[in-house]
Amino acid sequence: MLKKRIGSFGIILIIALIFIFLPFVYNNQSFLFNMMLYIALAEGLNIIYGFTGYLPFGYVGFFGAGAYSASLAILFLHFPPLLSIFIGGAGAFLVGIILMPLLKLSGAYFAIANLAASQALYYIVANPNLESITHGPYGISLASIYNPHASYYTMLAVLVLSMIIVLFIRTSNFGLSLLAIKEDHITASLAGVNVAKARAIAWGLSAFVAGLSGACFAWYVSVFYPGTVFSLNISVIVIVFALFGGIGTIAGPLVGALILYSFYNFIGISAPEYFQLLYGILIIVLVLFLPDGITSILQKRKIYVP
Amino acid sequence: MFKLRSLFFSSLMFILIFSATSTFGKSIPSVIKIGTLYASTGPFAKASESQFKGLKFWVHNVNSKGGVFVKAFKKKIPIKLVAYNDQSSTATAAAMYNQLITQDHANILVADFGSVLTSVAVPLAKEHRRLLFDVTGTGAKFFTPDNPYVVLTSLPTSGRWxxxxxxxxxxxxxxxxxxxxxxxxxxxxxxxxxxxxxxxxxxxxxxxxxxxxxxxxxxxxxxxxxxxxxxxxxxxxxxxxxxxxxxxxxxxxxxxxxxxxxxxxxxxxxxxxxxxxxxxxxxxxYPTPPLLRYNKVNLGVGIDEFELAFKAYSGKSPNFLNVAGYNVGLIIKKTLETANRYNQLSFRRAIGKFSGKVFTLNGLFMVNKKGAQIGEILxxxxxxxxxxxxxxxxxxxxxxxxxxxxxxxx
Structure with missing residues (x-):
């Protein structure tokens, strides 16, 4: 177990070093920021989907809640950006607690209810009657604290944190409890696992990671609209990235986001007119030939994937 | 000793001549790179593609005449349009604008259609000190006194409409x-x-x-x-x-x-x-060109001539966003013709110089100190x-x- 933990820490360290030094070599910082953002979100989704089997189609709701919580902390409470990022995570965690009854549902019912909840949140935030609080549909401007470099490295810290959380779950008894719940929650309960508590912790951690990511995103772009941070495209992209790499591991969502986001940008830059065609073909190939993700190739050969 | 001294001076002369010629060669670009984004899918696709088509038409016209006259170099230089597809996504747009600035080193940055896709370009342009030609992003919060790196070209800010x-x-x-x-x-x-x-x-x-x-x-x-x-x-x-x-x-x-x-x-x-x-x-x-027929212009062609030429180029009659895309090209051309030096702040100063004096097929071009369009009336x-x-x-x-x-x- 110790060996596996050290190996996984090695991967996290390498990723951190790459993103620390990459801006000095490749200065499209927005691309690198988005890459980190999607890896962190894919890891956050992995916590709930990869280990408990709950697919949150409305995962973007936590992301948006984080972006808005942090922004309101900056605009109204005049909190410094780093504290506000934490508030963003806490705000999403709070939303996670409010939405906890959804965990009583399962399968498609949970996915749809979660999607509806994220849309409800979007309409609440974008309500013109709440203009004095959320700025309604007219967007938020954080131009006064715009700092792309600081927000970049804060995002890196969130990425590392998300990977450490997944590492902890992957290599702890708590993770084993979650996997047992994923297989059969009644059997897990009979074996002494506190199903409700374990699921709630995973749900809250997943929401917290998405909230921190949303808060960093808000700081990085500095001007955004509700539609930007509650866009369902974000949920879809993150789910596809996690599935492409393979869920239930640290490496799967990481590899998925690294490959697919790079490919996404590569096509967008080199062959924008064929974007939909090429991206669609890639996803079809994935579904047909690698339904358990890229890392399943190694797992089938009994090679340990962190 | 004499030999050493003459070697030193001849080396120095060589370095000076070499550096002077290489600097000269570098300072006149072979093309002016205009970087822009468009959306081929998503909620802004229809409008964005129309605006992009108007800009492409302007590039086509200018290049067919040998390029645009750049006052700083006193010569005509062709335009190279570098365009990426942002799929109507602000996150993708941010990465693509950054790509245009940091990787392609676009000399001129033109925003995609509307306020949402322009919103991410405004802080990036300011951060990288690159003048953003905002075509149709009319959101008032883009124009602040501390940001000289944004100019709205083809519509007034929405509060003035x-x-x-x-x-x-x-x-x-x-x-x-x-x-x-x-x-x-x-x-x-x-x-x-x-x-x-x-x-x-x-x-x-x-x-x-x-x-x-x-x-x-x-x-x-x-x-x-x-x-x-x-x-x-x-x-x-x-x-x-x-x-x-x-x-x-x-x-x-x-x-x-x-x-x-x-x-x-x-x-x-x-x-x-x-x-x-x-x-x-x-x-x-509110009628806009081509419903509004501005033919008495002092920059570019009037709406009648534009309509004929655009139809010959694309096979379709132009709409307002084609005009807006073409109009930003005219403003870029005038900027390069006016700026004494080839840098972003000189471009902004040049715009200040001709603001209020230029009448295009889109109406009077006049911006305030924040770069917001106030000339065109609807x-x-x-x-x-x-x-x-x-x-x-x-x-x-x-x-x-x-x-x-x-x-x-x-």
Whole structure:
């Protein structure tokens, strides 16, 4: 177990070093920021989907809640950006607690209810009657604290944190409890696992990671609209990235986001007119030939994937 | 000793000559790179592609004449357009704008269509000290006194749009007004301006409400408005809102003395095909080129000539966004012709120099100190039926008027 933990820490360290030094070599910082953002979100989704089997189609709701919580902390409470990022995570965690009854549902019912909840949140935030609080549909401007470099490295810290959380779950008894719940929650309960508590912790951690990511995103772009941070495209992209790499591991969502986001940008830059065609073909190939993700190739050969 | 000294001096001379020639060679680019984004999918695709096509047409025209004259180098240099597809996504757009600035080293940065896709470009352009030519992003929060790196080229900021509409209402003594607007930056700023101006003039605003931008059914709202018995109903919305509003109005059988919507004057064909000629008859709008015919211009070609050339180039008649895309090209051309030095702040200073003196097929180009467009005015037009055909008359302001308004509407 110790060996596996050290190996996984090695991967996290390498990723951190790459993103620390990459801006000095490749200065499209927005691309690198988005890459980190999607890896962190894919890891956050992995916590709930990869280990408990709950697919949150409305995962973007936590992301948006984080972006808005942090922004309101900056605009109204005049909190410094780093504290506000934490508030963003806490705000999403709070939303996670409010939405906890959804965990009583399962399968498609949970996915749809979660999607509806994220849309409800979007309409609440974008309500013109709440203009004095959320700025309604007219967007938020954080131009006064715009700092792309600081927000970049804060995002890196969130990425590392998300990977450490997944590492902890992957290599702890708590993770084993979650996997047992994923297989059969009644059997897990009979074996002494506190199903409700374990699921709630995973749900809250997943929401917290998405909230921190949303808060960093808000700081990085500095001007955004509700539609930007509650866009369902974000949920879809993150789910596809996690599935492409393979869920239930640290490496799967990481590899998925690294490959697919790079490919996404590569096509967008080199062959924008064929974007939909090429991206669609890639996803079809994935579904047909690698339904358990890229890392399943190694797992089938009994090679340990962190 | 002598040999050593002569070797030192000859080396120094060589280095000086080499560095001078290499600097000279580097300072005159072989092409002017214009970097821009467009969306081929998503909610902004239709508008974005139209705007992009207008810019491409301008590049095609300029390059067919050997390029654009750059005053800083006193020579003509061809244009190279570098364009990426942002898929209507702001996150993708941010990465692509960054790609244009940091990897492609675009000399000129042109924003994608509208406020949402422009919003991510504004802080990036400021951070990298690159002048952003904002074509149609009219959001007021982009233009701040501390940011000299943004200029709005082809539309006034949205808060200024209803100036003439307010004057028209006041002048015609229309004293009971209903205002319904979609809850977004663009429409809210118009509603606020109109509301404040009318209130100041003592006009009674009997209905003033926002609806979500996704509203597609106005039937109940129209009856609520009718219950207040206004003389004029002003609807500020996006094209989908205007279409739904006018369709519901037609099917409801309700009549108002004056009905105003925003987009029939910009996207006439789209509105006509969805609402029909009867649905547009006797309603009012802001007309924009090509409905508005500016032929007396001092930069580029007039609208008649543009329409013919654009049709020959693309096989289609131009719409307003084609004009807007072409117009930003004209402003870029004038900037390069005027700037004494080839750097971003000189470009901004050059724009300040010719602001208020340039009249294009899109109207007067004039920006304030923040870079916001204040020159173009949006007159008021009314669609009327003549010989069973829909015709547009400009009814206000007086200097542009082609006919009197038919008020109240029959």
């Amino acid at each position: 209803p100036y003439t509409l307010a004057d028209f209402i006041i002048k015609h003594k229309i004293n009971k007004i209903a205002i319904i607007y979609s809850s977004n930056d663009f429409d809210q700023s118009q509603a606020i301006t109109l509301h404040n101006k009318l209130r100041k003039a003592g006009v009674d605003i009997v209905y003033y409400n926002a609806v979500p931008s996704s509203t597609s059914n106005y039937a109940v709202l129209l009856h609520s408005i009718k219950a207040k018995n206004p003389n004029a109903v002003i609807e500020f919305g996006y094209p989908n809102n205007d279409i739904a509003f006018l369709q519901n109005l037609g099917s409801s059988g309700l009549k108002f003395n004056m009905v105003f919507t925003v987009f029939p004057g910009q996207l006439f064909k789209l509105l006509k095909s969805n609402v029909g000629e009867q649905g547009l008859a006797y309603t009012y709008t 007159p008021i037009a009314q669609f009327v039926m003549k010989d069973s055909k829909l015709k547009m008359n400009i009814v206000y302001p007086e200097k542009m008027k082609t006919a009197d308004a038919v008020y109240p509407a029959p």
